[in-house]
Amino acid sequence: MPEIKPRIGVFVCHCGKNIAGTVDVAKLAEAASRFPGVVYATHYEYMCSDPGQALLKRAIKEHRLSGVVVAACSPTMHEETFRKAAEEAGLNPYLVEIANIREQVSWVHSGPKATEKAVRVTRAVVEKVWGDRPLEPTEIGVVRRALVVGGGIAGIQAALDIANAGFEVLLVERSPSIGGHMAQLSETFPTLDCSQCILTPKMVEVSRHPKIRILAYSELEEVSGFVGNYRVRIRKKPTYVDPAKCNLCGECAKVCPVRVPNEFDRGLSLRSAIYIPFPQAIPSTYTLDAENCLGIVPLRCGKCAEVCEAKAIDFDMQEEILEEEVGAIVLATGYELYPKEAMAEYGYGTVPDVIDGLEFERLLSASGPTRGEIRRPSDGKIPKEVVFVQCSGSRDPEHHKPYCSKICCMYTAKHALLYRHAVPAGQAYVFYIDIRAGGKDYEEFVNRAMEEERILYIRGKVAKVFREGEKVVVWGVDTLTGKRVEVRADLVVLAQAVVPSPGTEELARKLRVACGGEGFLKEAHPKLRPLEALTAGIFLAGAAQGPKDIPESVAQASGAAAKVVALLSRPKLEHPPEVAEVDEELCSGCGICAPQCPYGAITVDEVAHVNEILCEGCGTCVAACPSGAMSFRNVGDEQVLRMVRAALEVEGAGV
Amino acid sequence: MPEFEPRIVAFLCRWCAAAGADLAGTSRLQYPPNAIPIRVNCSGRVEPQWVVEALKAGADGVLIGGCHPGDCHYVVGNYKTRRRIYLLRRMLAEMGIEPERVRLEWISATEGARFAQVVSDFVAELKRLGPLHGNGGRG
Numbered sequence: 001m002p003e004i005k006p007r008i009g010v011f012v013c014h015c016g017k018n019i020a021g022t023v024d025v026a027k028l029a030e031a032a033s034r035f036p037g038v039v040y041a042t043h044y045e046y047m048c049s050d051p052g053q054a055l056l057k058r059a060i061k062e063h064r065l066s067g068v069v070v071a072a073c074s075p076t077m078h079e080e081t082f083r084k085a086a087e088e089a090g091l092n093p094y095l096v097e098i099a100n101i102r103e104q105v106s107w108v109h110s111g112p113k114a115t116e117k118a119v120r121v122t123r124a125v126v127e128k129v130w131g132d133r134p135l136e137p138t139e140i141g142v143v144r145r146a147l148v149v150g151g152g153i154a155g156i157q158a159a160l161d162i163a164n165a166g167f168e169v170l171l172v173e174r175s176p177s178i179g180g181h182m183a184q185l186s187e188t189f190p191t192l193d194c195s196q197c198i199l200t201p202k203m204v205e206v207s208r209h210p211k212i213r214i215l216a217y218s219e220l221e222e223v224s225g226f227v228g229n230y231r232v233r234i235r236k237k238p239t240y241v242d243p244a245k246c247n248l249c250g251e252c253a254k255v256c257p258v259r260v261p262n263e264f265d266r267g268l269s270l271r272s273a274i275y276i277p278f279p280q281a282i283p284s285t286y287t288l289d290a291e292n293c294l295g296i297v298p299l300r301c302g303k304c305a306e307v308c309e310a311k312a313i314d315f316d317m318q319e320e321i322l323e324e325e326v327g328a329i330v331l332a333t334g335y336e337l338y339p340k341e342a343m344a345e346y347g348y349g350t351v352p353d354v355i356d357g358l359e360f361e362r363l364l365s366a367s368g369p370t371r372g373e374i375r376r377p378s379d380g381k382i383p384k385e386v387v388f389v390q391c392s393g394s395r396d397p398e399h400h401k402p403y404c405s406k407i408c409c410m411y412t413a414k415h416a417l418l419y420r421h422a423v424p425a426g427q428a429y430v431f432y433i434d435i436r437a438g439g440k441d442y443e444e445f446v447n448r449a450m451e452e453e454r455i456l457y458i459r460g461k462v463a464k465v466f467r468e469g470e471k472v473v474v475w476g477v478d479t480l481t482g483k484r485v486e487v488r489a490d491l492v493v494l495a496q497a498v499v500p501s502p503g504t505e506e507l508a509r510k511l512r513v514a515c516g517g518e519g520f521l522k523e524a525h526p527k528l529r530p531l532e533a534l535t536a537g538i539f540l541a542g543a544a545q546g547p548k549d550i551p552e553s554v555a556q557a558s559g560a561a562a563k564v565v566a567l568l569s570r571p572k573l574e575h576p577p578e579v580a581e582v583d584e585e586l587c588s589g590c591g592i593c594a595p596q597c598p599y600g601a602i603t604v605d606e607v608a609h610v611n612e613i614l615c616e617g618c619g620t621c622v623a624a625c626p627s628g629a630m631s632f633r634n635v636g637d638e639q640v641l642r643m644v645r646a647a648l649e650v651e652g653a654g655v
Numbered sequence: 656m657p658e659f660e661p662r663i664v665a666f667l668c669r670w671c672a673a674a675g676a677d678l679a680g681t682s683r684l685q686y687p688p689n690a691i692p693i694r695v696n697c698s699g700r701v702e703p704q705w706v707v708e709a710l711k712a713g714a715d716g717v718l719i720g721g722c723h724p725g726d727c728h729y730v731v732g733n734y735k736t737r738r739r740i741y742l743l744r745r746m747l748a749e750m751g752i753e754p755e756r757v758r759l760e761w762i763s764a765t766e767g768a769r770f771a772q773v774v775s776d777f778v779a780e781l782k783r784l785g786p787l788h789g790n791g792g793r794g
Contacts, residue, residue, distance in 0.1 A: 074677045075694070100692070103680030108771070109688040117688040124693060514730060534730065578696075596699075598730035618729035619700030623739070635695060641708050644664055647691040648713040 006037040006130050009065040010122060011056055013047035013072035015102055020045075022106035024115045028071065031119045037130045039063055048078045056082065057089035065091060067129035071099040071122045092134030094577070094634060099125040124647040131639030135577035138612050142228040143327040144568050147172065149220055149507070152180020153550055154542025154557040155332035156202050161561030162330075163211035167568050170324060171206065172234055173216045174503075175263075177281035179203055180334055184264060186364035186372075188550060189414040190445035196280065196367065203282040215322070216283050223510050226613045227537030228327045228573045238317040240296065241274070243285035245312035248276065252286060252304035252313065260292045262369075266359045268377060269369035274304045274313075278367060288313070328537050328564040329511065331521055332557060333504055335543035338393040338497035342400065346392060346494055347465040352378040353472050354465055354492045356392075357411055364418050374422050376491045379470075383426065383490030386419055387474045388412045389462045390432040393497035401497040403518060406547040408495035409436045413449040415493060420453045428455045429487055431462050431476050439549070458485060465492055498547040512600060513538055520546045531560045535599070536616075539563050578633050579615035580622055582608045586629035593621035593630055661715035661781035663690035665774070666705065668698045670728035671763050672720025678767030686771040687778045690718060697721070698759075699732025703743040706757055716756045716781045718773070723761040733761070753784055 010032035014020035025043040033041035040063040046052050047070055059065060068091065070082050075098035083093035099122040105114055144167055148159045151173030159169045171178065183203075185195035206212050215236055222233040256272035264277045273293040276286050294300040296315050305313040337356050340348040347354045353376045355363075366372040376383050390412050393400040409432070416428040435457075437443045449455050462476040471488045478485050500519040508515045513533040514522040521544050523530045532539050541557035542548060548556065567573075580601075587607035594602040601614035602621060608630065610621075622630045631637070667673040673694045679686065695701060698721030706717045719740060721733040737759065744754035760773045 074673075074680070076674070076677065100677070100694075103677040104692050105688070107680035107683055108686055110685070113688045117691065120691050124691060534728075596735060598732075616729060618697035618732045619695065620697060620729065620732045620735050623700055623702040624735070632700065635700065637702065637704070640693065640695075640705055641712075643693055644705065644709045644714070645712045647664060647693070648662055648709070 004066075006066050007039045007064055008035075008037045008067040008069065008126055008129055009059050009063060010035070010038055010041040010126065011047055011059070011068065011070045011072075012041070012043035012101075012122075013052070013070065014043065014045045015073060015106075016045065019072070019102050019106045022110055022114045023101055023118045024112075027115055028101075028118050028122065032069075032071075032122055032126070035123055035126050038126060040065065047072050048081055053081070053085040056085050060086060060089040060091050067095040067132060069097055069099055069122060069125045069129055071101045071118065071125075073102040074098070074100050074104070094135040095129060095132050097125050097129050097132070120647045123649070124643040127642040127646045128634075128639055131636055131642065132634045135633060137574040137577050140226075140228050140573045140575060140613055142568060142570060142573055143230075143325045145169065145326050146328045146330065146564050146568065147220075147230070147232055147324070147326040148330045148332060150180070150332035150334055150542070150544065151178030151214070151216070152332060152334045152542060152553075153182040153199065153202075154334065154544075154553040155180070155330070156206055157554045157557035158330045158332055158541050158561045158564070159206060159212050160202065160209065161558050162564050162568075163209050165561075165565040167211065167565065169212045170234075170326065171212055171214050172218050172220055173214065174219050175277065176217050176239065176287040177277045177283070178206060178214060178216060179278075179280075179282065181358065182550060183278060183280075184266070184358055184365070185361045186366070186368075187414065187418060189410045190439075190441045192414070192418075196365075200280045203280065207282045207284070214283055217287060220507065220510065221321070223329070226611070228567070229613075230326050230329060230537065232324050232326060232329075234322040234324065236320040236322060238290070238319050239285065240288035240290065240313060240315055240317045241286045242312045242314055243283050245310045246285040247310050247312075248284060248286070249309070250276075250286075251307040251309070255303040255307050257301065257303070258292055258294065260289075265362045265369045266356070268359055268362050286312075328539065328567050330539045330541055330557075330560050330564060331507070331511070331513070331533070331544055332541040333507060333521075333544040334501045335498045335547065336501045338401065338499050340496070343393060343494060343496070345464060346389065346462065346492070347467065347472070348494055351465065351467045351472055351492075353383075353467075353490065354494065356494050356496045357408070357415065360415055360493045364415070364422070372422070374419060381490065382423055384423070385427045385487065385489045386416075386429070386491045386493065387462075387472075387487050387489040388416055388428065388430045388493045388495065389465075389474075390430065390495045391461070392494035394495075395433060401499070401518065403547075404436060405495070405498040406436070407498065407549045409446065410439070410442055410549065412493075412495050413437075413446045413455075416455040417449045417453050420455065428453075429489070430455060430457045431474075432457060432459060433461065439551075460485070498543065500544060504544060511535065511538055512598075520544065531556060531563055537567065575613050576617065577612075578635070579612050579617045580610045580619060580630055580632055582610055583629045583631065586627050588627050588629070590626065592624050592626060596621045596624045659782060659786060661689055661778060661786070662713060663716045663718055663774075663777060663781070664709040664714045665690040665692045665718040665720060666698070666701045667692050667694055667720040668722060668728075668733075669694055669696050671722035671726065672698070672760070672770065674764035675720070675762040675766045675770040678764065679771045680767075682767045684767060684771040686774045689778050690774050697727065697729045697732035698736040699727075699729060701736060701739075703739050706740075706743060710752065710756065710787060715784075715787045716758065716777060718777055719757070719759045720762045720770070720773075721759070723763055726763065752787065755780060755784065756787060
């Protein structure tokens, strides 16, 4: 580094008595004036005030300062303030640094030692500024369109909000229709609105929106790039039906000889190989499921095409690979229920009349396999006694999931209540550990289920569920009376734990987004940045981030959409310039640095290269470089070592 | 002769340890003034060489403060630090320098009290160990 004589100014803030009450600010300024490289030092009552900033600006001009140290509060408070002020006075903002003498000195120490430490801290920061170079943030353009992954209620809401702000949206959904789990629900708690009735208008709005392009039956294959400039590869599976021609007559499904379990009804009914998931599906078209079709290549059956008057069926349709550019990505991949195979103790998967919450939704739904009549799967009889088991797989760290799935207390109360409405003579039992009804009108809803509907709530866990003749026997303990309980039920409904939808972790890996221990997508900060991933430009919505009910999913989706709109509205993006860089003369191309980087910002050919936009500035690669080729802007090794020596210098303490 | 006051250089990561130190301040927790903080973005930026140079330049101990495992702002920087410092401490021991003079601590932004405690404990330990030889003879 060429040794240009620095002209550093030091500004000591009193912060009223906060600093000056403990640290001898006059002495500190006097000591600072004798630091190497310092040409001006002063102290002032409140540096952050307008007169304080004016003083700083004036001094920069009058003393032609090449760098500034403000000895004041934590840099998290006013670093930005002083850097802006310096910029206004014509000094590059990256030549301004804060010496924290409040939070880390005056508030935690007393006596002359406090002043001594303040001197050392300030002295070290002066050395840093000495080594600092002027920097400019890197400017990047923004592709003004967004990708939303997942077409459930969260994805739908995010897509609509972004599109209504005027930006193009690609909405990718892996199943043949958008709508997600909400489309499967009967009624919603606590208002008992019909779920489809409130959802389908939104689905139609999405399908009609000129700014939204739905890519159903499609999956995200690959992602590269960075904030504002993502390149995505989407695989669109062939549906073998031209949606523009299909008139939904349904003749194809009638003649199809195949019968397989219907996913939309959670396997409680059968569908043909050519099918529409539900009548209001969007895109509004039939889909030929090639895996279950008797054969397309070579054509084995072809009956569907024979009866299709619209000539919509095209057996030659090929899968498409789409390459798209987007500026931001919203992940709204939703949830699934904990697999039934995992709950052997509750007879799930072996006793046909033990079902999960979503299966029960299908039984309740007017569009379901029983047209809304509650009939049990084994023999179609109307169950006279139904046991609901809460926390099935949740809050059980020894065997299953440690966390609370959050929505089950409410939907179980709803299930029991709707069952009582459908079968007024029936008896409903609910086994629970606690009732967690934290939400607007939620507690009242549960009370209504308990008190008005005479649903028997039993506090305790279920130990075993097994079949005995036509009955499903439930053994449990009532922990309030301490007695064992046996219920001989006709149907058992398990409130299975909410887990991330299959493929969440794989998707997260592709996007370099972190997953928490239980596989849910991890937010950038649990409290202050709950809508975004740590990777810039990627946002989170809905249950993919953690168990959520509909209002929460919608709120988070709208929040994420607002973040996307804010990002896409900016003319240019700025990336902080304090990142790693390579001295290509020194680099041997060993490649030790690349795997250190959690952001994939380093590529190595003959030598290493840092992508400035991807680099988030941790410096882990720099510390790993064996040849000293990797360095960090304004936190160079020599700079830090000079700070260390200055901080330890006995004479330098000056007191 | 005045009591030996150890000198400590504290490399603190911006997101957790330095924020924890700030919280100790906001909470007005008193602790010994022996540690001079140097803020870095990530504990992963801390080079073992810095630690060695700090000891050479007169420090009796070096503290490295990072985020708790799993909480690193940069995902995995603190894991790299853990390996590096583990190795460094073994090398220091080989050279006859007590490895206890180099401390790696996980301090979250909410752990102001823990930061104050860590510094207090470290100062007490270094007082017990005495000046790093070669740096002796100063008050």
